[in-house]
Amino acid sequence: MAHRLSGDIPDMSSSDAIVKEENEEVVVGPSERKSSRQKLRRYDSLDLESRKLHGHDHDHSYAKENNWSVILHLAFQSIGIVYGDIGTSPLYVFSSTFPDGIKHNDDILGVLSLIIYTITLIPVIKYVFIVLKANDNGEGGTFALYSLICRYAKVGLIPNAEVEDREVSNYQLSLPNEREKRASRIQSKLEKSHFAKVFLLFATMLGTSMVIGDGVLTPCISVLSAVGGIKEATPAMTEERIVWASVGILVCLFMVQRFGTDKVGYTFAPIIFIWFALNASIGVYNFIKYDPTVLKALNPNYIFRFFQRNKMDAWISLGGVVLAITGTEALFADVGHFSVRSIQLSMSAITYPALICAYVGQASFLRKHNDLVSDTFYKSIPGKLYWPMFVVAVSASIIASQAMISGTFSIIQQSLSLGCFPRVKVVHTSDKYEGQVYVPEINYLLMLACVGVTLGFKNTTQIGNAYGIAVVFVMTLTSSFLVLIMVMIWKTHILYIITYVLTIGTVELVYLSSVLYKFDQGGYLPLAFAAALMTIMYVWNSVFRKKYFYELNHKITSEKLNEIVNRTNFRRIPGIAFFYSELVQGIPPIFKHYVDHVPALQSVLVFITIKSLPVSKVPAEERFLFRKVEAKEIDVFRCVVRYGYTDVRTEHESFEKILLEKLDEFETERVASHSNEENGVLDGRVEKEDIKAIGRIVEAWKDGVVHLVGESEVVAKKGSSFGKRIMINYAYSFLRRNLRQIIN
Incomplete structure (x- = not known):
């Protein structure tokens, strides 16, 4: 069904769109129920009664950072995943730096000095x-x-932050107490400047592209x-x-991506090693x-002599030198x-000494x-090692490609x-390793x-x-973000910040x-890629x-x-209905259009x-945030399900089962808390009514669950500019119709 929403779009970032809503209905059978009890805490940021599931952080970072057997194991594994790109740079750095040949023998020392430093x-x-x-x-x-910047300063462009978010164990920032004034001043300027918020998101998109x-x-x-x-x-x-x-190797490489990197992951580290x-x-x-005598290149004076001899050509050759740090x-x-x-x-x-030896030898x-x-x-390889080196080189290049x-x-x-980014299908290829997706x-x-x-x-x-352009652009953006973090979050001494900018920057x-x-x-190629990707983003x-502000x-x-819900023509159906929406505050307007037609x-x-x-990441026990909506003759709940940007979303049936279990926990604890507060004043009547309400939820669960997903279509309203209509x-509209529209 479809229905056009009436009225103008509000001004804040949404003055040029009209939203049209559609509903899809899928019925899922009852889930097996297993209840557990956990103490909940009350919050008021959602305007009505709120609860939050509170638990312990199950972060294993302490073991990863402090157990040396684990560190050594991870260090070896990282060789195959992290260093494939930078490790294969010796294949092409000198040839890219001297495309027109070597004009002076000491130019080799200058370039080597540049590479080393x-x-x-x-x-x-x-x-x-x-x-x-x-x-x-x-x-x-x-x-x-x-x-990190978004958590410390309110620079997000969508107003969906809640007080409860800061109670997530991974959310808190450990901040030094010194130099607070400068950090607070920068934070305040960022939060008040719409341009700064847009620029930060723009820079993130650019780096991503x-x-x-x-x-x-x-x-x-x-x-x-x-x-x-x-x-x-x-x-x-x-x-x-x-x-x-x-081309044949590349096609084969992409065709096997669907199997996941963990299938061949254990072979990566030995090959790169x-x-x-x-x-x-x-x-x-x-x-x-x-x-x-090439060790003379450790003297940076050879860099200055290189530029003195070649001037403009030396500066141009830096585009080849920078390939030594690709990957x-x-x-990070x-x-x-x-x-x-x-x-x-x-x-x-391992990596640093091996690279230095390789470049010094060349x-x-x-x-x-x-x-x-x-x-x-290949010319510098001793004859007997040519074929072994060729095989390993091809293997290493494939691994470097796989990692990227x-x-x-x-x-x-x-x-x-x-x-x-438009919704696309994300397949998690490994149950063993987090973050491996296809x-x-x-x-x-x-x-x-x-x-x-x-x-x-x-x-x-x-x-x-x-x-080279893609590599250096990302590095420069990383440095820009890092300086902001140094000032606002780390509160680094200003002399260290200036030193970083003057040297590395x-x-x-x-x-x-x-x-x-x-x-x-x-x-122009990476810039063209970036322009196309950033346009999509x-x-x-x-x-x-615009859709969010409208709702x-x-x-x-x-x-x-x-x-x-109190209309006389409504029919009551046993079961539970899940209405999905991107709106965090309040009941989404799609609900009214649903009941008008059903x-x-x-x-x-x-x-x-x-x-x-x-x-x-958001710990699983802190993922669900519930509140009970005050409604007559019907049980209505709001549920915010919170994920981190690297969290793996659960499969549909598992998600439904966990959500219903947590809802049962929430309602049980809410009733217990409510009854304790009111008992004695109403002679236990509240407690009996609430216990009856819990019974209704359990029975509804047994009767089945209906999932209602709202699909929105946005069209420019009359009077919009030509650019915004396009x-x-x-x-x-093209992106929406040609890519998947799913709840992740």
Whole structure:
């Protein structure tokens, strides 16, 4: 059924839309009931009587961070998941830095010095020892930083925050007591500025889009670079054949995504470990054999001489040097699967030394073979190790691609939780490992994009230009968020903040300026990806907010609810009805349109809102928030179901069963509390009536459950601007009709 809502849309972010509501009905049989008792607490932020299930936080972060056997185990596992991207960078860094050949032998020392200090400054100092501390209850990435800021300052654009949210055990922030005034001033400015709120969300979308762009470019450059090495063994492998072989590997890689990474996860770490061991060993061999004097590159003076000799060309070459730190964001993004200490250990003890040895060895080789820079990696391998290294290189490139593709799926899931991405099917591929998801629609779009990029560019030089822009953009945004967290949350001393900005911030901006210079040489690609993705995110999020404000301003009051349910023409049906809505406060307006067309109601009504909090996870025992709505002759409840942005949603039947169990707990505790307060005044009459009410809920449960999902269609109202009509009537409508509309 359908019915157009009348009246104007309120001004706050929703002045250009009219909402049309539809209802779908699915009947589910009665669930097996198992009751448990738990003490509840009362809150008043929902205008009527409220309750919250309170329990203990079952966070295992203490064990992960303090048990050294666990840390060592996780450190080894992280090698296969976290470092595949940065670990395969030696395949193409020198060839991308010197696309026109080496003009002066000491330029090799300058570039090597740049590589060494860049890897030390960005992945190690910035990420391993600073950024990892900004994790959100163990979770990392752009969304983790944004969620920390949203929890500390009210910068969300949708007014669905509740007092009870801050009682969730993972919600609280541990804050120092010093430098409170500066932090409070920044917080106040953010909360009062609509521009600041929009800008923060915009920056988060941009960072997310760039990381998704990495998910396209990493498979292309990694596989193409690894497969390209086969031309050293046989001249019959032309560039065209290498490209098509790479495309075949990429298609196979995306086709097996539906099986989940845990099926082959245990093979990742040994392969990457072998890859690092071989790179380090070959690096040491080349260092000893060709030119041990390359250690002079530890003197940063060679960097200045490099720029003196090459000037503009040296600045341009930074776009190749920055490829040495591709995949660094994975250190932070994947911390939730491991732990801070395990990643610090694996990076410091294995990855960093292996990379330095590899680059030092390649530099030593190039000092004697300037003319072989275009194929540095494979040319520098001793003859007997060529085929083993080729096999391991291809395997490592596939693993690096796998990690970025899986990371893209996780990012899409997080975007969904913030209402920033159209609803798509998210499949959880592992019961053993949290966070491993597969998104079919995105998988095939990524595959098509990877194949198109590989066939279009055919070489790693232009792909490297595009890759560099995506990498540095994300790093710069991370630094911007981190400075905000330093000021507001950590309350870091101003001298440390200035030092961070002047060193790491300046280095990243210099690299950013260099990679942007190659915009017309492939650098436009990630920006084009980002523009397309951000358009989708903006359209969806903007209309999502318009719908929310409409429902908020047209919600049904308790008085109106009683007026509706007490009509004489209503038929009472045994059972429980679940009404799903995105509205947190009040009864959604869809309810009125339902009863106008279906003059029958179940004996128990539960209005359910599934809501994401700005935290990574919500403990299961703190997930449900109930209140009893004051209604006559019918039992009406409001239920807010709270998830974190990395929480796994339960399956439908399990969700229903748990919700009904928690509802029973809530009503039992409510009755007990109410009876204790009123008993003696009403001679126990309240207690008897409430106990009878509990009986009605139990009986309704046995009679079955009806799920009612409201599906909204938004159209621009008359008088809207041309741009807003295009966005609402066409762009949003296209996304809505071609993607899934489901309650996650």
